[in-house]
Amino acid sequence: MSEQDFQKATFAGGCFWCMVKPFDTQPGIISVVSGYTGGHTVNPTYEEVCSETTGHTEAVQITFDPEIISYKDLVEVYWRQTDPTDAGGQFADRGSSYRPVIFYHSEEQRQIAEASKLALQNSGRFKEPIVTMIEPAEPFYPAETYHQDFYKKNPAHYSRYSRGSGRVNFVESVWQGK
Structure with a gap:
C-alpha cells in the first residue's frame, strides 16, 4: 500500500497527551x-x-492504513478514552479547548461516527446523553514539538497526569474488560 492510500482520522478528547498512546499502540x-x-x-x-x-x-x-485498521475501529478506540457525556471538557481539563469532538474527513467517516454515537447512546452504558460533537475536519495545526509523543518522552509525568486527571479511573470503571 502506498502513502496515498493511507487515511486520516481526527479526534478531540481532552488533553492530547492522553489521546496519543491509545491510538499509537494499535496495528495499522x-x-x-x-x-x-x-x-x-x-x-x-x-x-x-x-x-x-x-x-x-x-x-x-491519526494517519492510518485502512487495510489493517478500519475507521470504525478507531472510533471505538476513541469512545473508550473519553467521557462522551461531558461537553464542558474532559476530566480535569475544562473549557472548549478540551471538548470531545470527532472531526470527520469524508461523508463515509461522518456516517460511521453518527452510527457509532447512536449505538453508544442506545447501549445504556451511560445514563446521560452522548454529547460528543461530530463536525467536519478543518485545518489541523501540529502542536509544539514538546507535546508530540509526550507519553514516550515523559512517561512518569504522563502516568501521573493521566491518573491524576481522573481519566484512568473513569476508563477503567466504565470500560474494564470491554
Missing part, C-alpha cells in the same frame, strides 16, 4: 500527531489555545 497506525483544530487562528500556540480565544480544540490527527 502510521502516525499520531497532537495539535489544534476547529478554530479561527492560523498556527495557534499552546498558550493561545489554552486562553480559549482561538476557537481551537486540542486534538490528535
